[in-house]
Amino acid sequence: MSVPYADALAGTAPRSHWLDSQDAPAARPALTEDTTCDLAVVGGGLSGLWTALLAKERDPSQDVVLVEARTAGWAASGRNGGFVSSSLTHGLGNGAERWPEELTELERMGVDNLDEIEDTLRRHGIDCGFRRDGKLWAATAPHQVAEVRSLCELAAAHGRTIDFLTRDEIRAQVDSPTFLAGALDTEGYALTDPARLVWGLLAACLRTGVRVYEHTPVSTMRDASRGVVLHTPYARVGARRVALATNVFPSLLRRLRLYTVPVYDYVLTTEPLTADQRASLGWAGRQGMSDLGNQFHYFRLTDDDRVLWGGYDAIYHYGNGLRDELDQRPETFAKLAEHFFTTFPQLKGVRFSHAWGGAIDTCTRFTAFYGQAMGGRVAYALGYTGLGVAASRFGANVMLDLLSGRETARTRLRMVRSRPLPFPPEPVRYLGVELTRRSLDRADRDGGRRDLWLRTLDRFGLGFDS
Structure with a gap:
């Protein structure tokens, strides 16, 4: 039996469109000699890179070492959709359910964090296609129209402006026969090329004196009299303080391993659209988009006018399955292709250039949680649930605040001081x-x-x- 749209998927490159670039930097050498430092950062994704860079900006004199098991950004940080959300709570609705008394402050902090990201990119000359083009939500089922209105009302109640769009108004923005209504947030969203963001932050870290070692996985972490010792294949790192930024991968703190599960998300990108295909969509504002299903799609234009189309399936594999071969899932790619052409029938005949997947970490409260271990010498942030491109910078600041031992506006938040319930054991x-x-x-x-x-x-x- 033939698979619908199989011809559109024929010949796709099985890797992230973002990482499939000649701009990728050469890998940094592995750590091969014992070393000591003031701060060791474990993990070279966005969370770890933000932590290292912010640490040097807080105190340029401190010695910061970052170790990465493979190469910077190879996992979720280089495979996501490039949506940069100001939300620190995985959306207004989730924040209102969990921390209603803090939500106005959390929304303000989130927008400030987004502004600070933009400022950091400007100061360090990081060219990653960062644009404050905003976000459109599309209602594609009748019951979702009321949900869109509720979103706009909730935003207004907490100091944010999200505009309701009628069917005609959203189709004037982006044309699809499936759109029944929508909402537009012009303040709280940006888009970026996530791989170029990672590589730009890596370069900034190196310029500020961070010592970066790639292909250096940490096998164990032990408490020591004057700090913490990290064991890697060839050498040890002795650090006064440690920030754990491993997110989806098994934590070096075993007690945290029940708090997150790895969930696989899958993405397609089309070949670059022709001028006529591009005109058939409208999309002059180039906003990021998603629909409002529980199983939702997210989609956007890239700088070279491809459509990135991802989401819907969220696949958990028994026993916290986390393997390279799970990055490809043909049945999900076929489903995504079918949904794509249902949403944009005017693009019939377009082919997909890249098809990839990767794991994100989720927790039972859908947004990051934070904490300390080993007498306050170790801090962690994890559980971003797919909304970590911007929130990872906030999490980096939280970890540095915790390691400093000083109370801040961030560490006073109940969101920061609380922890989700763990997932039950298998089966x-x-x-x-x-x-x-x-x-x-x-x-x-x-x-x-x-x-x-x-x-x-x-x-x-x-x-x-x-």
């Missing part, structure tokens, strides 16, 4: 995730009505989301 974990995915799919097809299972999860503030 209950897998069964619970699968049951939740099926219930979410059923809710999308049943006017948004949530069944008993989802209502029970809601009551306890738990869940699993695409």
